Amino acid sequence: MANETFYSEVLTDHNMHPVHKHEMSVCTCSREGINPSCGDDIVLNLNIENGVIKDGSFTGSGCAISQASADIMLDLVIGRTVDEAERLHELFMKMIRGECSEEEIDELEEAGALRDISHMPARVKCAVLGWRTMSEMISR
Amino acid sequence: MNLNERNYKTDFPAFDAYPGLAYLDNSATTQKPGAVIDAVRQFYREENANPLRGLYGLAVKATEAYESARIAVRDFIGAKSEREIIFTRNATESLNLAAYSYGRAFVNEGDEILVTVSEHHSNLLPWQLLAKEKHARLCFLECTPDGEYTPEMLKAALTPRTRIFAAAQISNVFGRLNPIKEFAELCHANGTVIVCDGAQSVPHIPVNVREIDVDFLAFSGHKMLAPMGIGVLYGRESLLEKMPPFLSGGEMIEYVTRENATYAELPHKFEAGTVNAGGAVGLHAAIDYIGKIGFREIESRENTLTRQLIEGMRDIPHVHIIGSDKPEEHHGIVTFTIDDVHPHDIAAVMDSDGIAVRAGHHCAQPLHKHLGVMSTARASIAFYNDSGDIEKFLGCLKTIRRRMGFGE
Numbered sequence A: 001m002a003n004e005t006f007y008s009e010v011l012t013d014h015n016m017h018p019v020h021k022h023e024m025s026v027c028t029c030s031r032e033g034i035n036p037s038c039g040d041d042i043v044l045n046l047n048i049e050n051g052v053i054k055d056g057s058f059t060g061s062g063c064a065i066s067q068a069s070a071d072i073m074l075d076l077v078i079g080r081t082v083d084e085a086e087r088l089h090e091l092f093m094k095m096i097r098g099e100c101s102e103e104e105i106d107e108l109e110e111a112g113a114l115r116d117i118s119h120m121p122a123r124v125k126c127a128v129l130g131w132r133t134m135s136e137m138i139s140r
Numbered sequence B: 001m002n003l004n005e006r007n008y009k010t011d012f013p014a015f016d017a018y019p020g021l022a023y024l025d026n027s028a029t030t031q032k033p034g035a036v037i038d039a040v041r042q043f044y045r046e047e048n049a050n051p052l053r054g055l056y057g058l059a060v061k062a063t064e065a066y067e068s069a070r071i072a073v074r075d076f077i078g079a080k081s082e083r084e085i086i087f088t089r090n091a092t093e094s095l096n097l098a099a100y101s102y103g104r105a106f107v108n109e110g111d112e113i114l115v116t117v118s119e120h121h122s123n124l125l126p127w128q129l130l131a132k133e134k135h136a137r138l139c140f141l142e143c144t145p146d147g148e149y150t151p152e153m154l155k156a157a158l159t160p161r162t163r164i165f166a167a168a169q170i171s172n173v174f175g176r177l178n179p180i181k182e183f184a185e186l187c188h189a190n191g192t193v194i195v196c197d198g199a200q201s202v203p204h205i206p207v208n209v210r211e212i213d214v215d216f217l218a219f220s221g222h223k224m225l226a227p228m229g230i231g232v233l234y235g236r237e238s239l240l241e242k243m244p245p246f247l248s249g250g251e252m253i254e255y256v257t258r259e260n261a262t263y264a265e266l267p268h269k270f271e272a273g274t275v276n277a278g279g280a281v282g283l284h285a286a287i288d289y290i291g292k293i294g295f296r297e298i299e300s301r302e303n304t305l306t307r308q309l310i311e312g313m314r315d316i317p318h319v320h321i322i323g324s325d326k327p328e329e330h331h332g333i334v335t336f337t338i339d340d341v342h343p344h345d346i347a348a349v350m351d352s353d354g355i356a357v358r359a360g361h362h363c364a365q366p367l368h369k370h371l372g373v374m375s376t377a378r379a380s381i382a383f384y385n386d387s388g389d390i391e392k393f394l395g396c397l398k399t400i401r402r403r404m405g406f407g408e
């Protein structure tokens, strides 16, 4: 990480102008995700119909990484089936472990901006907060 | 900056390995001078045997090395006797010892334990657990927004049932020096025992237990140039005498039968098991090193750097310093926030510029709640920092909002 900053425009944009950060009146499930040691605290809302994530949003607060990652994730999973969303979750985790090929990272689109998070182990949990919370919701 | 010409960083091998590093996380732990590293190495190469046990020459050497470290600590904090110096792993263990041994024996149902709202979790949780176990009341002394506690505030909070008052001499968030001597007077007039957390004071200002007259003083070696894993609990001898052991086992006994045991004399009664002699030797070397530099020089450098830091931060929009706006009330500890930027992001950007600062709640969650902030960032100075470190920090600080996508 020497001399370059991790915070790319993709991340700072999603942090400052999150598209999906708002309350949601129609949703089939909501779940809180917390990183107690950092104080990241989000509520993820999903509207799932017939196994498809029709819509989603989040509220709450936290560091730029947790907020941007949740927003990017929603960009990716809205309109997909629950199974596809779970597969992306697994792919994201694989990327963070540094085990993804370039093609797989391409599939994660903007979430690929977080590929170097493994160099900051303390921040991994911020990056995965939204994903972890979503996975817990759809696996139930 | 008219800092003395001397470049202390050359005494610290960590800065050979990381020449450009602006290490501003000294409240978490300090770097170690070569003199300390060498002393520990020397002990394990030439004086290593199990101290206090063996009857052969090498074991006598190890015992001497260990016990002479105790004498050095005694003199460093002005204790009356080396019997009052107990070696522990760190300040946390020292505070637990005070709570478990003294607290369990002398706090009863309905009694009160008073702590300040800004205590480090290490000086809060042992008392919280003790209060639960004993059905005692845990009471809080609240601070002003500047982090100030006055003798008047303490006086108003003490009651006839206050058995223990636990307070840091210097808070690890505010950096403010509490009037511990006045606190001790008030406590003693009230029949209250005062437990002082010296983790942030002992490394930075001269602390004399007879002058401040506290009953217990806890501190960690690793925050004062010594290795990790060695700490100290000073206890007033008359109290230590009547306290039951904390941990039990080898080394702390006189006689053991199947059913009973009599305990060793102070301080060994409180040092169960094989001790961290190498750590104690390192602490001894750290005390000698500090002695050579002198607190006058240490304080003068740290004050100069703190002033440079705070004056520079004042000019940067959107930056807020927690606590007093007077540099001399910070003792090298400057906790801050930046509007819209999470402290973890501050620390990450600083890291990418080669600056080490802490971010989070600094083990003081109730205080952060009291102040109405989730978390904060903190820069903390030691005498070996220089004005270049501060300039680097300020230079980076100015850019953080922009680099996070906000306007300046």
Ligand SMILES: Cc1ncc(COP(=O)(O)O)c(C=O)c1O
Residues within 6 Å of the ligand: B027, B028, B090, B091, B092, B093, B120, B122, B123, B168, B170, B171, B172, B197, B199, B200, B220, B363
């Ligand atoms: C005021 C204060 N008390 C106690 C501690 C605990 O020190 P240690 O972790 O060395 O036991 C610290 C340091 O983190 C501190 O700043």
